[in-house]
Amino acid sequence: MAPQQHKRLKFIGCEIIYREACYLAATSPHHVDLEFLRKGLHDLETCDMRTRIQNTIDAVSPDDRYDAILLGYARCNDGVVGVRAGEIPLVIPRAHDCITLFFGSRGAYREYFDENPGTYYLTTGWIERGDYDPSGKSFHQQTSLGQAGVLEKLGLGDSYEEMVEKYGKENADYIVASMGNWRDAYSKVLYLKMGVCDETPFITTAEQRALENNWELEVRDGDKSLLEKLLGGQWDDDFLVVKPGQCIAARNDDEILCTE
Numbered sequence: 059m060a061p062q063q064h065k066r067l068k069f070i071g072c073e074i075i076y077r078e079a080c081y082l083a084a085t086s087p088h089h090v091d092l093e094f095l096r097k098g099l100h101d102l103e104t105c106d107m108r109t110r111i112q113n114t115i116d117a118v119s120p121d122d123r124y125d126a127i128l129l130g131y132a133r134c135n136d137g138v139v140g141v142r143a144g145e146i147p148l149v150i151p152r153a154h155d156c157i158t159l160f161f162g163s164r165g166a167y168r169e170y171f172d173e174n175p176g177t178y179y180l181t182t183g184w185i186e187r188g189d190y191d192p193s194g195k196s197f198h199q200q201t202s203l204g205q206a207g208v209l210e211k212l213g214l215g216d217s218y219e220e221m222v223e224k225y226g227k228e229n230a231d232y233i234v235a236s237m238g239n240w241r242d243a244y245s246k247v248l249y250l251k252m253g254v255c256d257e258t259p260f261i262t263t264a265e266q267r268a269l270e271n272n273w274e275l276e277v278r279d280g281d282k283s284l285l286e287k288l289l290g291g292q293w294d295d296d297f298l299v300v301k302p303g304q305c306i307a308a309r310n311d312d313e314i315l316c317t318e
Contacts (some may be wrong), residue, residue, distance in 0.1 A: 064088060065291050066123055070114050070148075071130015073097050074183030074209065075159060078282060079130060081254040082289040090128075090289055097187045107137030120145045126299075128288055132156050133315060139308045141300075148300035149293050150282055152314045160250045162281025163296065176245040180264050180274065181280065182257060247273050251278035 066086040071079055083090040094109040095114060127146050131138050132153035137265050141148070153164060156233055157179045161167035170173055171177075249264040261277055268275035284296060300306055304317040 065125040067091070067126055067128055067289070067291065068118055068122070068124045069128045069130060069289060070095065071128070072156060072183075073187050074156060074181065075130050075189070075285065077182050077254050078159075078252050078285055079289065082274070082282065082286055086289045086291075088289075088291050091124075094130075097183075104136050104139075108140050109136055111138060112141050115141065115148070116144060118144075118146060120195065130159070130285075130288070132158055133308065136308060138306050138315075140305055142305035143300040143302050145302050147302060148306070149288065150298050150300070150315065152296055152298055152307065153284075153289060154314060159285055160252065160280040162283040164314070166281065170248075174246065174248070178242060178244045178247050178267075179250045180247060180260075180267070181252060182260050185260050186265050194227065241271055244271070245273055245276050247271075249275070249277045252280045253275065254282075276317060314316075 067086075067088050067090045069079060069083065069090055069092045071092075071094060074097055076094055079092055079094075083092055093114065094108065111129070111131070118124065118127060124146050126149050127143075129138065129141075129148055129150040132151060132155045133139070134155050138150060151159060153159060153167075158164055160166040160179075160181055161170065226230070247264055248270040249261055251261075263274055267273075286292075287294065287296065298306065298315045298317065300317050307316050307318040308314070309316050
């Protein structure tokens, strides 16, 4: 097989895959420049998330002569739907959400998802880049994006103490109980080991979260192959290549994403 042509690539992705992307960029046969956007982007409304991603893409100069811009996102929140390629092609995994990137394929994630309902997924990035509150008493979305998150726009972005001060303890307790029901949908924590660092402290945190919520804990190896193909320039049917002038569209089938 002939050696792959050396490429100049720009990666723009969510910071939850920071460690994996840095590792794979360092081991890629290509020149890969990395840029990460805050995890809080997922907490914005769809149109706001799309605008942030589009602005970051548009800020990449054609003078840098990149062969492609790689998007470290899935269809999460439909925030990539409507994103348009400028002069540089875009490449994005065909995935419903970011957890697919840690399973290595759509099929592997779908199989596990179907067989394990009520699972809460964790990786290094979801732990160290997240704003998890084990007390369940704070709904403040730490987007750090100069923009209110969805809950804040609904007036529910306050801490428990702030809600008590504003609405009284009885009303605050009702709000916490109502908004806290998300935990009832889960019965299990799955921690995916990606093998790019010592993950002992992260697994300990996963154990604590499982204990706090009375959830089962499973620890298993993740799969970097999808991300490895993305940063390695091996864009097969697992990826959508968006040509200049095209934009990303959603599909309600196994293809997940297409162009228009």
